[in-house]
Amino acid sequence: MGLRSGAAFMESLRDGRSLYIDGERVDDVTAHPAFRGVLTTLAGLYDAQLDPEFADVLTVWDATSDEAYSTTLLEAHDHGDVLARQRCDRLRTELTYGMMGRLPDFMNAYLLDVKSSLEHVGKHEEAARMDACLARLRREDLAVTHTLVDPQSDRSTQDAPPEAVRIVERRADGIVIRGARLLSTLAPVANEVFVGPYAPRRPGQEDYALVCMLPLDAPGLKIVCRQAYDRGDGLFDTPLSGRFDEGDAILVFDDVFVPEDRVVVAGDLDAYNNVVRNAVGYGPLQGAARSTSKLKFLAGLATVAARTTGRAASPRYQEELGEIMGLLNVAEGLLDGAALDLSRRIGERRDPGSVLRGHGRPGEESRVGIAALTFFFPYAIAKAVEVLRTVAGSGAIVMTEGELRHEEIGHLVEKYVHGPGISAERRLQVMRMVWDMTCSPFAARQALYERYYTGDPVVGRVRFFNAPKTREAEALAERLLGTVVPD
Template sequence: MGIRTGREYISGLRDERQIFVNGNLISDVTDYPAFRRGVEELARVYDHQHDPAYKTILTYASPSDGKPVSTSFMMAKTMDELNLRVRGESLRADLTYGLMGRLPDYMNAFATDCAAIAYLLGHRQASFGENAINYWQHVRDNDLALTHVLVDPHIDKSKGVEASKAMHVVEETSAGLVVEGCKMLSTLAPLSDEVYVAPYMPRKTGEEKYTLICSIPVNSEGLKFICRESYDHGHSTFDRPLTSRFDEQDALALFDKVLVPWDRVFAYGDIEIYNLTSPAYPGYLLLQAASRATSKLRFATGVCAMVAETNGRSSITRYQELVGELLGFLEIAEGLVVAIAHEIANNSANPLPAPDDDKPAKSIGNVPGLATLYGGVGRTSLGITTIRLFFPLVHQKAMEALRLIGSSGLIMHPTEADFENAALAPYLERYMEGRDGLPAKDRVRVFKLAWDLLGEAFGSRSLLYEHFFAGDPINNRLLYWNLPKKDEAQAMAERMIEEIIERGG
C-alpha cells in the first residue's frame, strides 16, 4: 500500500472500536466534536507525505515493494540515511509545532527500534524476533498509526506490580495469549489503528506474566479505552488556537480477556530479555523525541519573542536576556539531535550482546536500575540523557520566561465574540492595541496563543507531559549515581589530591 492520504487515514478509524468519553461510547471518533479537529490535523500530516515539496524528505522506497513509505521507519545503514531521518523527523515535528508528542512517527520509530533488536528478542524464542521484523514491515507498508501503553496503574506505588493490577497474561492458548488488566496513558488512542504494549520499568523474578511486549488492533475484542475529559470544547481557533487543533487525547486502556495472537508477540515470559530490550534499542525513538522537543522549544522561544515585541518589552534588557537564554538552549538542542544520530550509528554498529546463557547473573538484564538507562552500560547514553534531563529543564525554563514576559497581561483578553459586537469593538480597538499602534485584535491574538500554550488546560497538560516524558526527573538523576562515569570523574579529582600531596600540600 505505501503512504496513506489523510482521507485513507480517517477511513481506517471507522472500525467499531470501544472508545468512551464522559461515560459514553463514541460510535465514530472521526465525527465526534472533541476529536474531529485533531483527526483533521493528523490527516493533514498524512497528506504532506504526498506533497512534492516534502515527499523526498518524508518518504523513501520500501525495501519490500519499492512503494513510498515514511522515513520514520527507515533502519538507517549510512550517515546519509540518518541525516534524512533527522530532516524527516524535524519536518514532521514542525508541521505541528512540536505540540503533538505522539504523532505516528513516534511509534514508527519505536517499532523500528524493536525490529532492530530482533536478534535479542529471538535469542531464546526465534519466532519472537521474526514477529518484530514482520510487524515493523506491516506497519511501515500500510502506514498505520500506533498508540502505546507503558505505565502500570498508580494504585499503590509503594508496592509491587501485583498491586497495580497491570495488564498481564492469564492464559496461554494455541491461538495466542489471553490478557487482563489495565495500562495507563495511551496517548492518541482514539485516533490510532493499533496499540503497542511496550516495556517500561524492569520486571523482577516472579513477574514473568507481566513481561509481554506485543501489538494488537485498537478494535480488538475485549479492549476498551476510557479517555480523559477533552480540552477542546468547540472554541474558535482565535480563542483557543492550540487546543482547537492539537489536543491528542490520553486514555486508560482496559484489557478484558483480550487475545493477543502469537504472531503479534515480541517478548514474553523472559525477565532478562524483557529488561534488556530498552537498553538494546539503537535509539530511533530518542531521535524522534529529541527532534520533536527541539521543534517545540523553537516554537515556545518564538512565542516569547513575539509577546515581548507585542507588549514593548523586547527593548528591555531583562526580557532580552530571557529570550537569549532560550535561544542558547535551542542551539544546544539542535546540536544534540545531530549527536543522537551519530549515537544511533555507533549503537547499530555495536549492538548490545544477547545474554550469556551460561552466565545469566552477569547480564545487564538482571540489574533493573541499569536496565532503565538504555545505553548507560557499555554504551553512550546521550539520547536518553537528552530526553530525561535536558528537555524537562528547558521546557520549564521556556514556560517561566513566557510567564515573566507576558506577566499579568496574559490574563485579561476579550473573546472573538467581543470583537464581533459592534457596540464593544470601538472600545477594544482603542484600549487593547499593542506596541506601535498594533491593532487590538492582532495583539489579543498573540496573547491568546501565549495563554493557550501556558495557562489553559492544554498548556498545563503539555508542561506536565514534557516534565515526565521519560519518567520522574528526580529518579532519572538518581540512576546516574551508579554509572561508571561517576567513578571516572571521581578518579580524576582524586588524582588532583595525589598531586597536591606530592607537592607537599
C-alpha cells in the same frame, strides 16, 4: 497499500472501537468534536507525505516492494540513513510545532529500538517478531501508540499489581489478556497499540511479562479517555488546544484475544526486561527533534509576544529572550549529538572495532539523546514557558474573539486593546495563543508531560549515577588525587 492519504487515515478510524469520553460512548471518533482538531492535524501529516514539497524528506523508497513508506520507519544502516531520519523527525515535529509528544513518529522509532535491543541480547526470535510488525507498519502506514504504565493502585512498590495486564489463557493460536494500562497517549485516534514493558518483572511474574501489538478495535478492549481540552471554542481562542490535544486514556483489556503473530514476548522474563534496555537510540533522536521544535516555537512565540506588547524594546526582556535563544542553540547541538550517538552505536554493533577508544576519546559511550531528554529539555522548555509568561504579563488574561466581533462592543475593543502599531485583533490573537500555552488546561498537561517525558526524573538521575560514565569521571579525579603528595 503503502502510503496513505489523510482521508484514508480518517476512514480507518471508523472501526467501531469502544471509546468513552466525558461520560458517553463514542460511536465514531472522527465525528466527535473533542477529536476533530487533532485528527485534522494528523490527517495533514499523512497528506504531507504525498506532497511533492515534502515527500523526499518524509518518505523513502523500498526497492523490494517498489513502494514508498514513511522515513520514520527507516532502519538506519549508516550515518546517511540517520541524517535522513533526523531531517524527517525535524520536519514532522516542526509541522506540529513540537506540541505532540506521541506522534506515530515516536512509536515508530521506539519499535525500531525494541528490535535493536532484543537483537543485542540474543533474543532473535522475539526480534524477528518485532521486525515482522515493523514490516506490516511500512506496508499499511498505520498510526501506532503505546500503553506502558501499570495501574497506580499502590505506588509504594514497583511489583505488578493484580490489576495490571496479564496473560490469563494460552492457546495454540494466541493468548488472552486481562487488566488495565494507564496513560495511553494518542489511543483515541490511533490504529493500533503496543503493549510494552513497564517496571522489570521478577520470577513468579511471568504472566505479567507481556509485549504485543493489537488493533484498538479489538473485541474486549475499552478506551477510557480523560476530559478533552478541545472544547470547541475555535482556533482563534484556543489555537493549540484546538489542534494538538492528543488525548490520553486508560486501556482496559477485558479478556482480549491477541493472535500469535501479534505476540512479541509472552512470559520470557529475560526478553521482557531487555526490550528497551539496550536500544541503539532511535527514540531519543526523535524526542530530541520534537523537543527542539517545541523550544524553537516557544522562543518564537515569546519574541512575538514581546513585540506585541512593546517589551521587546527593553533590555530587561531582551536578556530573558536572549537566554531562550541561547538554549535553542544548545538544543540544536544536542540534536546533532543524538544523531551522532545513534550512528556510532549502529556502527559499533555492526563492527565492534569500528568505534575508536584511547587517549583523547571518551572511555565509555555517551548517551546524549536520553540525557538531553532527562536533564536539558525539561529545564529549557519550562524556562521558555516562564519567559513567555513574563513577557506577556497580565496581557495574557484577555477576552475572547466573541467580544472582538460583538456588534455592540467590538469597536471599543479595537480602540482600547491594541498594541504599539498593532491592531486589537492581532494582539488578541497573539495573547490567546500565549494563554493557551501558559494557563489553559492544555498548558498544564503539557507542563506535566514534559516533566515525566522519560519517566520519573528521580529514577532517571539515579540511573545515570549508576552508569559506566560515572566511573570514567571518577577515575579522572582519582588520577589527580594519586599524584598529590601529602604535606
